[in-house]
Amino acid sequence: MIKDRLASIGYQVVPFGEKADLGIINTCTVTREADTKCRKAIRQFVTKNPEAYTAVIGCYSQMGAAVIAEIQGVDLIVGNQDKFAVLEHVGQGKNERPLILRDRISPSDFSLSFVGDIPFDKRANLKVQDGCDFMCSFCIIPFARGRARSRDWENTLGEARAAAKRGIKELIFTGVNIGTFSNAGHDIVDLVDALNEIPDLLRVRISSIEPTTVPCGLYDRMADPSHCLLPYLHLPLQAGSDKVLQLMRRKYSMSKYRDYVREAMSHVPDLCLGTDIMVGFTGESEEDFEETCRYFLELPFAYTHVFPFSEREGTAVMKRDEGWIPIEERNRRCTHLRRLSEKKRYDFMAARLGQTAKVLLEDPRDGGFPGYTENYIRVRVPDPGHDIRNELVNVRLNKIRADWMEAEVL
Template sequence: MIDKSLFLEKKVAFHTLGCKLNFSETSTIARALTEEGFIKVKYDEFADVYLINTCSVTEIADKKCRQAIKKAIRQNPNAFVVVTGCFAQLKPLTIAEMEGVDLVLGSNEKFKMADYLGDLQKKASGEVHAGKIMTNKEFFPSYSMGDRTRTFLKVQDGCDYFCSYCTIPLARGKSRNADIKTTIELAKKAASEGAQEIILTGVNIGDFGKSTNETFFQLVQELDKVEEIKRFRISSIEPNLLSDEIIEYVARSSKFMPHFHIPLQSGSNKVLALMKRKYNRELFAHRVDKIKSLIPHAFIGVDVIVGVRGETSAHFNEALEFIHGLDISQLHVFTYSERPNTKALTIEHVVPIPERKLRSQILHQVSDKKTRHFYNQFVGQTASVLLEGSENEGMMNGFSENYLKVKVPFDASLKNTIQKVKLKSFISDEMVFDVELMD
């Protein structure tokens, strides 16, 4: 039996690596520990317990995890160090052997954190609790609050796709979700705590409903009816699952923002097939055309991976030409790194690291050009922006409906409010709009 009175007034600090999903989950874990009596402090402060929620999408993510562990131990050599998240699920024993680590929790166990903390005494080596994730059917809803103005609402977890380069299904298990009713209740709860804008988040959100006999489109329609929430955004959604009916609905909705994030990953059909993606580039182009024909001012962010095994120079050039022709607003460029236990490792053609970096640079330049072009279309127009709280050199930032970043002089009373602005001038080197507040 755990004596939870030990937790009273103990300081706990959190460090999150990786995606929005991880941020929403850390936020939920933090709320649960605060309810047990812990006091949340910043990661660069002294704490009794440090918790690192890891990611394992690339090699860099692994490295960042190691650095975060070292930072915690430097801060307080006697602190109880917990590591959880995707990297912990995939490599629990490796992490358990790292100096200073006391507890390693898998992707499921992290939501019952308080039950595993024990007496908070340092251990000779890390204690591991990481069950079999592939057979796990449990879903733990989460949302971020307090850390950012916008709230990330986790609506789905896991993935059934098994793209050849990806380890996420091994770390997060099969696709699963809470039902629509529960998800709506959670959205309302976030609204009652001040959420103005909710970003629907998951590993493969278009797959929502598979485990509850519902669909993502139904979820979108039901959320749209929640009066308490002013704005929704759909985060990354697979192109094959972003159906025309969803695009048409977003075009009609006043709450779902004209903002899409679609992973393309490669603009070459040969490479898409090697990646085991479930669409070809023609379908992708159709989605972009559909969005732009109905919502010309929509922001479209696109993920691309460069240097994957099998991507020859000819494939890359073909992809580059395709991407040039897409009416999109921004690219999120990822450089491929080999991940253990993935099918891609059997593909023979290996792209040398300097070539991977070069391809990434080329696509970053393409992205900058596209973003500048997108922003420039809106100079002189008006927009509604949700202003974020933090102060940066006397200014505060916000985002318009179609995800234009703006800055205004800092005013604490404007935090978390939606304001009408005139987009005065585009500051190209900062990729931000200077704006004028309107009444």
């Protein structure tokens, strides 16, 4: 959105790393590593462009404005409430102390301007929600992003229609706690149904959804091949031990989580089930970790993303004074679980060798056209010598290559 706005008022937008008169750095603060990477990116920009005006926006600006203000060359720091209005403030604060705009985040539902220039080809994000009220004990997001709120119904549909008109065939819902979407009397099932009515929009994928918030109606839509909602469910587990789930203040037990999975698998044929697991959480013993690994192997997951626990000032877990796991041990657990995830991903693909699937093709790369199947297997088909990007094609899945599959168009 900011890039579109810049282009519309006459700026030439260049890739990060090239010389520029103005830098806008959008930041993340979800882990300590994210903070470090953001500071590095800011310093890189300022060093390459000492005369430029430098604005830093987003979650790290919201939470760490004082630290960012210490970085030489930063002119403007804007938190999440006003980040999309950043251009109104460009020019202020230069050569003095940086101007810091870090207002309280409004709890009201919101509208956004439509995105015109999608940075990656053919699959685009549709932001439907922001913020979270769940307050998991490790998580900084409710502080950085504010209370749960939803995007205005008409504004959301308007962007989806505009995207479809531009040729976008697949939209991916984004937000912090998407299952809590609620606006003008509509919930997330109403939203996928309304998107299903947009003629040229062929696919909708939900990026990640909290286990306690998935309405059964979503499974009916995923199971219906004529509905645009794809059979893909990313259901963050975080830990496979009831003790650790409680310490994390997650809203379910393992037995509940298993019920959710059973329900999803029984409703949706050929579902891709993915998850997130955090390892090395304060209080997670070796036995707790092994229990998590056992459940990960036992449940029908296709993969997991694995994150080492990262201390975030201001979160509830920081009050604990025992059970801290050394960083090396967190990393060891990460490596172990990532290996298990690779195996599960391989098994998921192996079970589908020789089968047919529908793939939406993206920009050509490495002599072929990549894309995703409906159930989220990354594939590549050979270049037929003419442009087939943005076509929805039937393929046969022929061969496993690391974490993707070779396929042929039928």
